[in-house]
Amino acid sequence: MATTRIHRLVLAFPAGLAVVAGALAAQAAGDPVAGKAQYEGTCGGCHSVDANRIGPMHRGVVGRRPGSVAGYDYSPAVRRLGGLWTTARLDQWLQGPQALAPGAKMYLSVADPAKRADIIAYLASVSPPAEPVRGARHQRARTVDAGAKR
């Protein structure tokens, strides 16, 4: 019964569900302390929290527009993303940046969901607390629509 309802929901809103599921997974399990060490080890070859290096700086990334750090030379793929970086969207990005933004300049992926959740919890901890989740979801939907029409 419940399964049928979920099934119908999945058919109707597969992308939306994935976003929500991703957000729940990321928010439920993430440990920012473990995430800091994971971040330094896995992302620290290219990123710093407070400096643009091979990749852009990460302070404030949760809740900010993709491709918006001044002084960093982003790919058009990331600049065109629109919307905001939510924890859910970061989870998608870390599963495969090229799937989310084909042609992006980042190729590293993190296969382990728990590790992604920890890293994202750490990124959230170096970002302003109020994440505008609802607004971001709407913006994201618009972006996806716009992309599909092109």
Add this chain to the structure above:
Amino acid sequence: MTTTENDAQPADTSARRKFLQTAGLAVGGFGMLAVASAPALAAGKAKPKMADAKGDVGVLQGALALEHEGIAAYTIAGGSGLLTPDVLKIALVFLGHHKGHRDALANLIRKAGGAPVEPKTDAQYTAELNLGALKTQGDVVILATKLEMGATNAYVGQIAALQDHGLAHLFAQISTDEAVHWAILNNALGNAAPTPAFIFG
């Protein structure tokens, strides 16, 4: 210049020659992929391959940028006067490895028709890595340990994105070089080896 560096390190020569041979194999594989895709495109088959090759060049460019940064870090820290002669000697060996990686990556990018990304200025690297804050040899070794850990993981974490098996092999080679650097530096800091398996990745 690269030849001179090789000549100056006789102990390294055979390993380096082997490395370059393997990198050569990778060039062959990668080059073939790019060339073969042109006629196949006409047959409507090669589009993904073209895209893949383009993606692989993107991965190589990021890796090259990473090597440029590592080279700058070792060069600037090496010239800072903070390192004792024995530590400097090790740093210069690692610097040589990073230059070897840089040359292999840049060659592959050129063979694929790309323009290898150029290094930033020393002033930029100094600011981005906060090199001005390094006051002791210990500070330098801690930074180098972090960068080598990050580099190892960066290579390991991008292998899945590579389409060309020769390049995947090259990335495995480079990541293990960086892992050796990390292990030596980590040991110099007096840190134990991590207990759990799968230290990188």
